[in-house]
Amino acid sequence: MPEQLTEPSTEQLTAARFAEHTSRIIASVSAVIDGKPEAVRSALICLLAEGHLLIEDVPGVGKTMLARGLAASIDADVRRIQFTPDLLPGDVTGVAVYDPVRREFEFKRGAVFAHIVIADEINRASPKTQSALLEAMEEQQVTVDGATHRLPDPFLVVATQNPLEMEGTYPLPEAQRDRFMMRISMGYPDAAAETLMLRRRESVDPLSAVTPVVDARTVRMLIAWARRVHVAESLEEYTVTLAQATRQDPGLHLGASPRATLQLLRAAKVSAALDGRDFVIPDDITGLVIPVFAHRLLAARGLHRAGAQPVEAALAQIISRVPVPFAGARR
Numbered sequence: 592m593p594e595q596l597t598e599p600s601t602e603q604l605t606a607a608r609f610a611e612h613t614s615r616i617i618a619s620v621s622a623v624i625d626g627k628p629e630a631v632r633s634a635l636i637c638l639l640a641e642g643h644l645l646i647e648d649v650p651g652v653g654k655t656m657l658a659r660g661l662a663a664s665i666d667a668d669v670r671r672i673q674f675t676p677d678l679l680p681g682d683v684t685g686v687a688v689y690d691p692v693r694r695e696f697e698f699k700r701g702a703v704f705a706h707i708v709i710a711d712e713i714n715r716a717s718p719k720t721q722s723a724l725l726e727a728m729e730e731q732q733v734t735v736d737g738a739t740h741r742l743p744d745p746f747l748v749v750a751t752q753n754p755l756e757m758e759g760t761y762p763l764p765e766a767q768r769d770r771f772m773m774r775i776s777m778g779y780p781d782a783a784a785e786t787l788m789l790r791r792r793e794s795v796d797p798l799s800a801v802t803p804v805v806d807a808r809t810v811r812m813l814i815a816w817a818r819r820v821h822v823a824e825s826l827e828e829y830t831v832t833l834a835q836a837t838r839q840d841p842g843l844h845l846g847a848s849p850r851a852t853l854q855l856l857r858a859a860k861v862s863a864a865l866d867g868r869d870f871v872i873p874d875d876i877t878g879l880v881i882p883v884f885a886h887r888l889l890a891a892r893g894l895h896r897a898g899a900q901p902v903e904a905a906l907a908q909i910i911s912r913v914p915v916p917f918a919g920a921r922r
Contacts, residue, residue: 604816606867612813613639613865615804619664623797624657626784632865633775633882634661634749638810639817639864640857642772643728643748645713645763645886652777654751658709659798661749665810666803667706668743674716680723684733685740698735703727706743706807710750714760721767724748728770745810765845765887772854773879774886820860821870825916830856830876832913837888842905845889855883873915881906 613635620631630646634657637644646654662669672683685701702708703724713721727733731742750771753760768774780788805813830852838846859875866875881903890901 604812606864606869609813609816609864610867612805612809616661616664619801619804620657620660623660623663623801624653625788626780627653627657627777630657630775630777631661633773634658635865636858636861636879637749637772638745638747639814639861640772640854641745641814642854642858643770644750645768645771645774646749646751646777647754647774647886648777650753652779654777655709655711656798657777658707658711658749658751660801662707662709663798663801664804665707666806667745667810668704669707669709670702670705671709671711672702673711674713674720676715676717678716678720680720681735683720683723684727685735687736687738696736698738698740700740701733703733704740704742706745706747706810708746708748710748712753713750714752714763716761718761718764721761721763725766725770743807745807745814765889768886769848769850771886772858773882775882817861817864818857820863820868822856822860823871823916826859826871826873826876827856829873829913829916830859833876833880833909834884836909836913837884837906840905840909842891842901843888844891845887847884847887851884851887855879858883877910877915880910 616635617628617631620634621628624631630653634644636642638661644658646657648654659671672678681701683701683703685699685704687696688699689695690697710724727742727746728748731744731746732739733742734740748771752763779785834847834849834852834855837843840846855876856871858879859871862875862879863869863871884906885902888902888906890905
């Protein structure tokens with residue numbers, strides 16, 4: 592069984608204990624994902640910032656393994672949904688089924704009722720089925736036949752998707768993309784990491800050795816701790832200025848939403864806490880702008896021919912030209 596926090600309240604949770612628990616989670620997930628420390632850190636940031644993670648890359652680079660490794664490291668309810676063209680919205684959220692004995696409808700919970708939901712290959716399902724996750728991801732609840740049902744706390748969706756150029760994929764609607772706090776790509780491992788993977792996984796499933804290192808109660812306390820990280824007013828204004836710059840940039844057709852601004856600040860708080868600070872500095876924000884903003888933005892028409900990643904290039908220019916506030920520490 593995972594070790595539980597001995598502190599009776601969040602007020603007594605120390606920075607050292609926060610670091611101890613988060614380091615244990617990172618080590619556990621890293622044991623099944625070789626050579627991808629930034630991807631593991633991003634997944635943990637999304638969990639503790641109460642966001643959701645979208646992992647986009649070609650098949651076979653460890654997208655699902657990262658999601659399953661995080662889920663296996665937490666003693667909580669975990670469900671995996673394989674998104675396919677014939678998946679129905681009710682399979683995700685649940686349906687009301689008539690009970691002839693009791694002569695009333697009974698709600699049968701769908702796969703979304705779990706602390707961690709792995710939405711595997713989410714863009715292989717129809718947009719209608721994808722949209723079944725909208726309310727769950729935003730409000731941590733689902734509404735079926737007029738009745739609202741709360742989802743577990745904490746609640747995290749880790750979705751994987753293949754590039755749109757691949758056969759049998761559907762683009763995620765803008766509203767769906769905006770629900771994801773971050774989008775990351777795994778990328779191919781380097782030669783050393785790939786060689787190590789061959790040696791470790793020849794006869795043993797790495798997930799079989801993963802045991803939970805924290806429980807849901809601990810995760811809730813870590814989330815509460817991260818919420819209390821201090822953000823100076825100048826950094827709040829800096830975050831808003833970055834978001835507004837995306838809405839005014841001629842190279843972007845669609846800028847960052849207010850939801851994106853809020854999620855960037857929440858992610859920066861967790862990043863600061865993971866680095867052992869109780870206050871945010873500018874680097875916490877600028878280091879997360881691209882993974883938090885890029886998947887929500889649309890390049891202006893025609894710019895897709897000018898470069899492979901026009902949105903990322905536009906964001907890099909925005910970061911370079913927006914003045915960075917000097918002070919970020921608590922006063």
